[in-house]
Amino acid sequence: MLAFELFVQGLVQGSIYALIAVGLTLVYGLLRILHVAHAGLFTLGGYCGVLVANATGSFLLALLVAMVVVGLAGMAMYRLCYQPILDKPPYVALILSIGLFIAMEELFRLIFGPYGLTFDAPALQGRLEILGINLKHAEWATMAGAVIVLGVLALLASRTRLGIAWRATVTVPQMAESFGINIIQVRYVNFFIGSALAGAAGVMVALANLQVEPTMGSVPSYKALAIIVLGGLGNVRGTLIAALALGVIESYGTIYLGKILERDAIAFAFLIVVLMVRPHGLFAKAGG
Amino acid sequence: MTALLEVREVRVHFGGVVAVDGVSFDAEQGELLGLIGPNGAGKTTLMRAITGVIRPQSGSIRLAGRDLAGLPTHRRVRLGLGLSQQLVSPFTTMTAVQNVALAAGYRKTGAPLAALIQMRRAPELARARELLELVGVRGLADRLPGDLPLGDLKRVEVARALALDPKLLLLDEPLAGLNHIEAAALADTITALNRDGLTVVLIEHNLGEVMRICSRLVVVDNGRKLAEGPPREVMGEAKVRAAYLGEEVEDAAA
Amino acid sequence: MTGIIGNYEMSLLTMVGITVTFALSLNLITGLCGQISLGHAAFYGAGAYAAAMLTKAGVPFALALLAAAAVAAAIGLVVGLASLRVRHDFLAITTMGVGFLFIGIVRQQDALGGTMGISSIPDPGLGKAGFMALCLASAGVVALFSLYVKRSWMGYAFDSIADDEDTARIVGINVPAYKLAAFAIGTGIAGVAGGLYAHNVGIIDPDSFGFIESITVLAMVVIGGNGSVWGVTVAAVMLSMLPHWFQFIDNYKLLVYGGLVFAVMRFSPGGLAGLFAGGLERLRRARMPS
Numbered sequence: 001m002l003a004f005e006l007f008v009q010g011l012v013q014g015s016i017y018a019l020i021a022v023g024l025t026l027v028y029g030l031l032r033i034l035h036v037a038h039a040g041l042f043t044l045g046g047y048c049g050v051l052v053a054n055a056t057g058s059f060l061l062a063l064l065v066a067m068v069v070v071g072l073a074g075m076a077m078y079r080l081c082y083q084p085i086l087d088k089p090p091y092v093a094l095i096l097s098i099g100l101f102i103a104m105e106e107l108f109r110l111i112f113g114p115y116g117l118t119f120d121a122p123a124l125q126g127r128l129e130i131l132g133i134n135l136k137h138a139e140w141a142t143m144a145g146a147v148i149v150l151g152v153l154a155l156l157a158s159r160t161r162l163g164i165a166w167r168a169t170v171t172v173p174q175m176a177e178s179f180g181i182n183i184i185q186v187r188y189v190n191f192f193i194g195s196a197l198a199g200a201a202g203v204m205v206a207l208a209n210l211q212v213e214p215t216m217g218s219v220p221s222y223k224a225l226a227i228i229v230l231g232g233l234g235n236v237r238g239t240l241i242a243a244l245a246l247g248v249i250e251s252y253g254t255i256y257l258g259k260i261l262e263r264d265a266i267a268f269a270f271l272i273v274v275l276m277v278r279p280h281g282l283f284a285k286a287g288g
Numbered sequence: 289m290t291a292l293l294e295v296r297e298v299r300v301h302f303g304g305v306v307a308v309d310g311v312s313f314d315a316e317q318g319e320l321l322g323l324i325g326p327n328g329a330g331k332t333t334l335m336r337a338i339t340g341v342i343r344p345q346s347g348s349i350r351l352a353g354r355d356l357a358g359l360p361t362h363r364r365v366r367l368g369l370g371l372s373q374q375l376v377s378p379f380t381t382m383t384a385v386q387n388v389a390l391a392a393g394y395r396k397t398g399a400p401l402a403a404l405i406q407m408r409r410a411p412e413l414a415r416a417r418e419l420l421e422l423v424g425v426r427g428l429a430d431r432l433p434g435d436l437p438l439g440d441l442k443r444v445e446v447a448r449a450l451a452l453d454p455k456l457l458l459l460d461e462p463l464a465g466l467n468h469i470e471a472a473a474l475a476d477t478i479t480a481l482n483r484d485g486l487t488v489v490l491i492e493h494n495l496g497e498v499m500r501i502c503s504r505l506v507v508v509d510n511g512r513k514l515a516e517g518p519p520r521e522v523m524g525e526a527k528v529r530a531a532y533l534g535e536e537v538e539d540a541a542a
Numbered sequence: 543m544t545g546i547i548g549n550y551e552m553s554l555l556t557m558v559g560i561t562v563t564f565a566l567s568l569n570l571i572t573g574l575c576g577q578i579s580l581g582h583a584a585f586y587g588a589g590a591y592a593a594a595m596l597t598k599a600g601v602p603f604a605l606a607l608l609a610a611a612a613v614a615a616a617i618g619l620v621v622g623l624a625s626l627r628v629r630h631d632f633l634a635i636t637t638m639g640v641g642f643l644f645i646g647i648v649r650q651q652d653a654l655g656g657t658m659g660i661s662s663i664p665d666p667g668l669g670k671a672g673f674m675a676l677c678l679a680s681a682g683v684v685a686l687f688s689l690y691v692k693r694s695w696m697g698y699a700f701d702s703i704a705d706d707e708d709t710a711r712i713v714g715i716n717v718p719a720y721k722l723a724a725f726a727i728g729t730g731i732a733g734v735a736g737g738l739y740a741h742n743v744g745i746i747d748p749d750s751f752g753f754i755e756s757i758t759v760l761a762m763v764v765i766g767g768n769g770s771v772w773g774v775t776v777a778a779v780m781l782s783m784l785p786h787w788f789q790f791i792d793n794y795k796l797l798v799y800g801g802l803v804f805a806v807m808r809f810s811p812g813g814l815a816g817l818f819a820g821g822l823e824r825l826r827r828a829r830m831p832s
Contacts (some may be wrong), residue, residue: 032631034631034634034635081804081808084808085807085808085811088811090630090631091578091634092807092811093807094578094634095760095764095803095807096803096804096807096808098580098757098760098800098803099761099799099800099801099802099803099804099805099806099807100800100804101800102754102757102796102797102799102800102803103797103800103801103804104800105796105800106794106796106797106800107797110793110794110797218753222638222642222753225635225638226635226639229631229632229635233631258650259650260647260650261643261646261647261650262645262646262647262649262650264642264646265642265643265645265646265647266646267639267642268638268639268640268642268643268646269639269643269646271635271636271639272624272636272639272640272643275624275627275628275632275636276624276627279627279628279629279632280629339712360711360716361711361712362711362712362714362715362716362717363716365711365712365713365714366714371712373709373712377706377708377709378709379701379702379705379706379709380705380706381701381704381705382701382702382705390698390699390702390713391713391714393695393698394713394714396695397695397698397699397713397714397715398714398716399716399719400696400699400716400719400720400722400723401696401723403694403695403696403698403699404691404694404695404696405694406694406695407693407694407695409695409698448713449712451713452713452714
């Protein structure tokens with residue numbers, strides 16, 4: 001049944017968006033920075049994944065390496081790029097991030113070529129049918145992965161010391177320090193987790209497309225920005241919902257609105273409409 | 289005779305929380321009125337309703353007989369409401385005199401296109417220097433706010449508010465963050481301005497100075513008006529004292 | 543005329559004139575009034591399309607340019623109105639969204655040429671030298687106008703809005719009205735630049751007005767020094783001439799842009815103007831008697 005298939009496809013796409021957007025919203029919640037270069041980390045994950053998979057033949061290893069490498073890269077980005085300019089007005093970080101992202105995309109293109117890299121022996125290409133929906137293993141894995149990971153994150157945020165420390169740092173930064181919370185540590189972990197997730201998303205997308213190419217980060221990155229605004233900057237749960245919703249809306253929108261509006265613009269049309277009606281996004285900001 | 293500022297049955301609630309619950313008070317022409325109350329009493333919310341940042345669910349606020357409902361902040365300012373904010377906020381990219389001169393040029397900044405054809409800043413700069421002298425910081429006119437201590441920044445803010453030729457000066461915790469000497473000095477300046485005929489409403493925590501300079505007090509607690517009247521009388525009331533118990537009272541040694 | 547300056551140089555100068563006009567138009571919005579816009583190429587594009595379609599329909603060039611300004615400014619006003627509703631963090635993303643929306647819509651409209659765009663745009667009839675003069679003149683006029691605005695009371699109000707919007711309200715500034723004015727003027731000028739661009743290159747397509755284009759022009763404003771007319775002009779001239787000075791650089795153009803923007807924001811957020819001002823300040827301090 002077409003409608004249901006569209007819905008599930010939308011969820012798969014939405015899961016990718018969620019994995020990328022979460023890292024973005026984590027950074028925003030903590031530092032009030034729109035970390036556009038996050039998309040560059042996504043692409044980096046894709047490249048790492050392909051390189052390791054082709055070198056070792058193990059997809060699982062590729063995924064793990066990609067996540068670790070990108071997580072570390074994210075931490076380095078924080079330390080070298082963002083930390084020194086935290087006292088400047090917010091547009092400085094935003095524009096710096098945009099410049100960094102563009103430079104990263106170009107570097108990928110110049111180093112690895114404009115046509116990207118392909119998997120020698122892509123994993124998870126088998127198909128599986130559940131409830132009448134026939135998807136590749138990779139697509140099922142992506143959805144499941146997103147749900148599990150984000151569920152775990154939500155649990156971490158509310159149950160563990162680290163999670164509570166994070167929430168405190170977001171909502172009452174000055175007080176958090178006096179409670180003995182190591183703000184720098186929280187930030188590093190924040191960047192590590194968010195970036196690692198983006199790296200994982202990069203590998204999964206590369207797997208679904210059987211290749212990685214330098215501009216694969218652009219479109220998802222812009223949409224991820226729209227998503228975190230819709231979900232409420234800093235609100236992880238809201239971001240997840242907004243991401244899935246966008247995936248589904250794009251899925252249907254391409255069919256029904258395709259005459260007027262290109263697929264990629266649907267995200268922004270949706271964003272602008274929502275912002276006009278609810279200027280603070282669909283959900284209130286995390287922590288009130 | 290209508291009072292200069294009439295606040296009537298103002299109610300403000302956020303979701304389920306009632307911040308201001310039907311507060312009414314007047315500020316008469318020429319008064320130095322103090323609006324006081326413990327933390328969380330609703331003073332700031334009330335202030336925001338008067339300045340136009342928040343829209344009350346019910347009640348009315350009139351300035352010189354004119355209803356302020358629905359008017360944005362800049363319109364209220366142009367109707368005669370001079371403001372200084374709790375967190376001092378000068379324009380950091382301008383010197384003190386430039387800060388005040390911008391306000392002094394309110395007749396020129398009314399509409400963008402009209403502002404486009406105005407070039408001269410000399411008259412406003414001169415007026416700004418006069419006002420800075422009036423509040424006692426003439427020598428700091430050409431300094432950037434980043435270089436100035438809090439006490440002086442507060443004076444610049446007052447000068448900036450005065451530059452708008454206000455009918456009423458509404459000051460939100462002007463003495464916060466100042467030590468004894470600075471607070472007393474600024475309080476004296478405010479008193480002098482009031483003596484010259486300016487109506488002042490002061491939201492303040494520093495009870496000592498408030499007792500000393502205000503002609504009348506309005507006490508707010510838990511969103512309601514608790515008492516009003518001359519300072520000594522009001523502070524003498526048991527319920528007012530009770531409201532402040534359990535709350536760190538500022539050194540009231542006058 | 544062609545004896546003194548060759549055809550190549552004339553093309554270059556024409557392009558520089560258009561680019562400087564475009565960059566200064568963004569400077570009015572982002573530099574002078576502090577409203578960050580990540581979708582400015584949409585107005586450039588709107589002006590380009592409007593002018594191109596009009597001249598193709600036989601409308602005189604001058605009128606077409608005016609119409610381009612009007613169309614771009616009208617869209618700019620709508621975007622400006624939308625921008626009033628959102629907080630400044632959201633403003634960046636909203637303007638980016640507008641940029642994408644513009645491309646997304648235009649690409650689907652057959653009336654506008656779809657993804658292929660519009661070609662065979664008529665020659666404005668000024669001759670190569672005349673057209674170059676027009677483009678350079680427009681850059682000059684916009685530069686002078688920007689300097690004028692800065693010294694006027696509108697510029698004074700803009701300064702306060704860029705500094706602290708909420709405090710600007712407290713000194714009686716009608717912030718929404720000023721923001722709209724900045725948007726309308728800035729986007730209108732961008733529309734003129736777009737119209738000139740369309741008639742310079744003869745063919746236009748939606749991809750010339752995308753996000754990269756918006757970032758490129760923003761880079762010029764930021765590298766030049768937000769708000770500084772001469773800084774933005776110099777940055778626009780240099781960045782647009784870069785690929786022409788070093789032929790091989792065309793492949794690295796975006797890398798250079800991205801890298802420069804990053805480096806400037808990381809080490810000298812005041813841009814060229816900031817560096818210059820800082821340098822002057824150090825000279826002044828060094829000269830002062832101790």
